[in-house]
Amino acid sequence: MFRKLLFPLILCLLAWALFINPAIKDIAAGIAILLLGMTMLEQGFNAFVEGPLQKLLLRATNKLYKSIGLGFVTTALLQSSSLISVITIAFLSAGLIELYAGIGIIFGANIGTTATAWLVAIFGLKIKVSAFALPMIAFGVLFIFQKSKNLKGFGYVLAGLGFFFLGIDYMKVGFDIYQDRIDLANYAMTGFWGLIVFTFIGILITLVLQSSSAAMALILTALAVGHITYNNSLALAVGANIGTTITAILGSLGTNVSGKRLAGAHFIFNLVTGLIALIFINQLRFLVDDIALLVGIADTNYIFKLSIFHSIFNVLGVLIMIPLIPSIIKLLNKFFVEKLSDKDTIAYPVYLNDSILAYPQTALKALLDESRRLFENATFEIVSHGLNLHREDIKGQEKLKKIVEKSKEDLEIDVETLYYNKIKIIYSKIIKYATLAQSKFSLAPKNMEAFTQIKLANRNVVETIKNVRGLRKNVNQYMNSENAYIKKEYNRLRHKISQVLREIYVTGLDSNPEIHAKKLKKLKRKAVKNDALVDGTLDKLIRDNKISSVMATSLANDSDIVADISKKLIETAELLYIKQDSLLANLEEDVN
Structure with missing residues (x-):
């Protein structure tokens, strides 16, 4: 407001000074x-x-x-x-x-x-x-x-x-x-x-x-x-x-x-x-x-x-x-204190503001930091809680199989509400600033691609949340089912995602995240390979009349969803943790 008033005030002062004394x-x-x-x-x-x-x-x-x-x-x-x-x-x-x-x-x-x-x-x-x-x-x-x-x-x-x-x-x-x-x-x-x-x-x-x-x-x-x-x-x-x-x-x-x-x-x-x-x-x-x-x-x-x-x-x-x-x-x-409420720490951006668009390095660094912040806070919470797993348990040292077996309580979260409260606003801001940066700076194609990768990584986050929303209904229905076979398969699905989440968490903590690259790639391959429809598990359960046709349909769809969630989580983590330094280094070379 002050800046807007300053310019017309200066114009008026100048006109007045010239009028009274040419x-x-x-x-x-x-x-x-x-x-x-x-x-x-x-x-x-x-x-x-x-x-x-x-x-x-x-x-x-x-x-x-x-x-x-x-x-x-x-x-x-x-x-x-x-x-x-x-x-x-x-x-x-x-x-x-x-x-x-x-x-x-x-x-x-x-x-x-x-x-x-x-x-x-x-x-x-x-x-x-x-x-x-x-x-x-x-x-x-x-x-x-x-x-x-x-x-x-x-x-x-x-x-x-x-x-x-x-x-x-x-x-x-x-x-x-x-x-x-x-x-x-x-x-x-x-x-x-x-x-x-x-x-x-x-x-x-x-x-x-x-x-x-x-x-x-x-x-x-x-x-x-x-x-x-x-x-x-x-x-x-x-x-x-x-x-x-x-x-x-x-x-x-x-x-x-x-x-x-x-x-x-x-x-x-x-x-x-x-x-x-x-x-x-x-x-x-x-x-x-x-x-x-x-x-x-x-x-x-x-x-x-x-x-x-x-x-x-x-x-x-x-x-x-x-x-x-x-x-x-x-x-x-x-x-000047950063507010620590959920509204300020998760739903609204911390690093994104008009000043970061002054230079390519500041824009890229801020977008990476904001994306990582969203990924580590809101995504980790929604994915783990959506599967009725406590995120602190996943971050801990206890064996994941035991955690999954003992986590039988419905955490009663509304994924749709969490998405609108914690994801949508910050996601739209990240896309907006990444697009503005691409239109403002003249950079080499590989560095322009870095901003596109950020947008894709955040789209992965949104799609992951939507997948969890679709998966949650069947998880709640079958994790405590009287049918031991379907219960086991859904616990196996929860275990797969918890493995991915724990490895991502450890990668984020490590000062040398590159050493986790092979493990993440292995988990990504494993997620696809262990699909119940691909590895023959589903066929065997149907042949042996262990599960109903309704259960089989749910398991077939949800196995694919879990593979997609794992793949998207790992790809996002690879960009935000492992590729971040190389993206910034490439941009620095381009600017110089």
């Missing part, structure tokens, strides 16, 4: 051109680092310094901490990285945003940028129209840099013109309220521009032409840092609880860092003066001094917050 058009155009440049830079670098960046994200989970370094480097390159935040949230939501690593990447991204301030301070405000910005745009556009992905990427980077510097030049011109009419420096505020008011203005600027990097470029440009005072610019810089958390919060709205926890960590970091900077702003200002004096920067060179300040309080914030990460994670885990 001279502001150069500043507005400069901001727009700069934002266009940053978007093109982001798009250009993505052509080179999309695959490697995602691969690095997956590997930046074992050491905190790696996560921080990755966040710093990628943000400095892409000029967008928001992009890094969104990517990280997507990977975290899909379970590809841990919250600890995600927080490290966000910390590093905050340091990376300081690169924009230095880029503006060193190049944008010291050189007549229009002299080389326009040729960069011209050559960049030529490269953009090439077919090669790398040449296109280079063109976007070149044109993006051109637009970036041209936007700064427009803003400088606009502030110079505007200064002849109104000198904003006359509205400078000192003391406590000056800090509060200009920090709030910095938050608003970032909220409107949706980029702390763009906000810093605007602040530095205004400072360069004397439209704001140095002291007020410090508070604006702090506000811009706090304001950038809005993007992460908005990006997490469509994610699961993991994404919300990361957005919460981002908010805590920027808020605490901002408060520390405001509380110790005088001490930090003196430190900046000392550093400027040490490296030979003039006392009145406020552009460089603001860049130093921006870097210091971001780095200082990271150093202060690193020891607090375990406490932050505990707090976030308490605040």
Whole structure:
């Protein structure tokens, strides 16, 4: 709702500002051109680092310094901490990285945003940028129209840099013109309220521009032409840092609880860092003066001094917050809690949300995890209970034959109701997201097939539930029958499925599930081979008048159903447990 209202609000504010003072058009155009440049830079670098960046994200989970370094480097390159935040949230939501690593990447991204301030301070405000910005745009556009992905990427980077510097030049011109009419420096505020008011203005600027990097470029440009005072610019810089958390919060709205926890960590970091900077702003200002004096920067060179300040309080914030990460994670885990009711843990998806569709890896991983979750929870329960077997008994160590023989009680479950309550919604979501992923990504045929396999595996689950529903009536009728022969055959059918369920359960627990592949294949062959109609059991029972013709018909049909249930359960388990890593590895190679 907030995001929908923000865009028309910005449009109204811009129209109002241009109406009351047309001279502001150069500043507005400069901001727009700069934002266009940053978007093109982001798009250009993505052509080179999309695959490697995602691969690095997956590997930046074992050491905190790696996560921080990755966040710093990628943000400095892409000029967008928001992009890094969104990517990280997507990977975290899909379970590809841990919250600890995600927080490290966000910390590093905050340091990376300081690169924009230095880029503006060193190049944008010291050189007549229009002299080389326009040729960069011209050559960049030529490269953009090439077919090669790398040449296109280079063109976007070149044109993006051109637009970036041209936007700064427009803003400088606009502030110079505007200064002849109104000198904003006359509205400078000192003391406590000056800090509060200009920090709030910095938050608003970032909220409107949706980029702390763009906000810093605007602040530095205004400072360069004397439209704001140095002291007020410090508070604006702090506000811009706090304001950038809005993007992460908005990006997490469509994610699961993991994404919300990361957005919460981002908010805590920027808020605490901002408060520390405001509380110790005088001490930090003196430190900046000392550093400027040490490296030979003039006392009145406020552009460089603001860049130093921006870097210091971001780095200082990271150093202060690193020891607090375990406490932050505990707090976030308490605040953002996964609901443990059946409605939330089984019937509704946990891993599927819009953010996972940002990248092929996150989409495939989330779909596999959601399918496995459905398979292990609802399916295991419905199949075992549908045969009047307790799932905890199947998961245990007792011999399955004994379990089947002693399980004579009707568990009185309604398979149809369980299907609608625990299967239908999540099944439809899995099919929907798998289809969306196939339509969105351009992948090699074998990797597109992976999404189809997921859909087929989940269809197996649905068909298995329907088969259990049809089988249950005869199981209830014959498991306690006075006819010992038909009773034995139906216990044999229950035993077959319980064997499959136990082997699948053990496979799911094993860190090396591949070792169970042969056993599962053997069970699949055995299920077909031991069909009462195939192995001659049914013929013998009929010839010897051991069972009635009605019993024989039921047994013939149900033997086939049990073979089909076993086959579908095993095929689904093979995909979700044994083939999962190879599917993800193949996709990673394709993306890279």
